[in-house]
Amino acid sequence: MAKGFCHSCCGIEFMGTMGSHYDLGRFGAERVGFSPRQCDLMMVMGTIAKKMGPVVKQVYLQMAEPRWVMAVGACASSGGIFDTYSVLQGIDQVIPVDVYVPGCPPRPEAIIDGLLRIQDLVGKESLRRREGEHYKALLESYGIQ
């Protein structure tokens, strides 16, 4: 179940991805949850202003372990064309990111590919990921315990 965090053109692409034409439901992601507490994947799609940074982090904190994050599009991944004082230069400055989907905006195929890579991670990584030293250190570096 995915939590969508859409606010720009990437969000529109995601709506296309969810729609009947590309149908993300075929890949086991039928339902987009609107409460982060019920979700295990957060997809951040769109420009995150610096003022939104704490909100992104708060939504991430509200998700229960195990949780994954996908940064969709250039803006969420690196700030994109908005190299300016008010825009967060990539959401990895506030939360750890598992998969980056490039594109401005990415095609629905790219978003599906990103989701499949997340599923790959989910399938292959240890069930006890959150106990791992590496994972703990990573969260520590973001000030999340």
Add this chain to the structure above:
Amino acid sequence: MPLTNETIKARVTEKFGEQLTGFEEPYGMLTFEAPKEMNLKVLNFLYDDEELKFRFLTDITGVHYPDKPGRELVVVYHLHNMVDNVRIRLKVFTNINQPDIYTVTGLFSAANWMERETYDFLGVNFVGHPNLKRILNVEEMDYHPLRKEFPLEDQTRIDKDDEMFGRG
């Protein structure tokens, strides 16, 4: 009689004489300057006068002109007379080292957020404002980003190599 730019100009010059300067009409919109300590007086007059009736504050903006020593910062008031549908622009210049300008929140409540925005982006200190703090930018920001001495790009990036962008 319709309220023309000439009538407005005559009316304010009659009241304030030589103190108002820089009359011009870019694209037909009357624009003039007032000394910074007189902004409230002029706005009050424009508001109260039975003929002028400029009782709607459309916007307050600011501009930074680094090449004009002594008058680097300007605060621009856009006023609207709703009855005659006439708009004017009032400019107030100030020194950047002491950017103190009287607040107009007492006259227009709408000026509250507009002045906060102008303070946020240009650092104009509105004397007497009830709550002068940042409104759009993050509170931790320690500079006023629309002043020309600050580059547009986020200076905290280390991975955006200039050579990769053709400007090395």
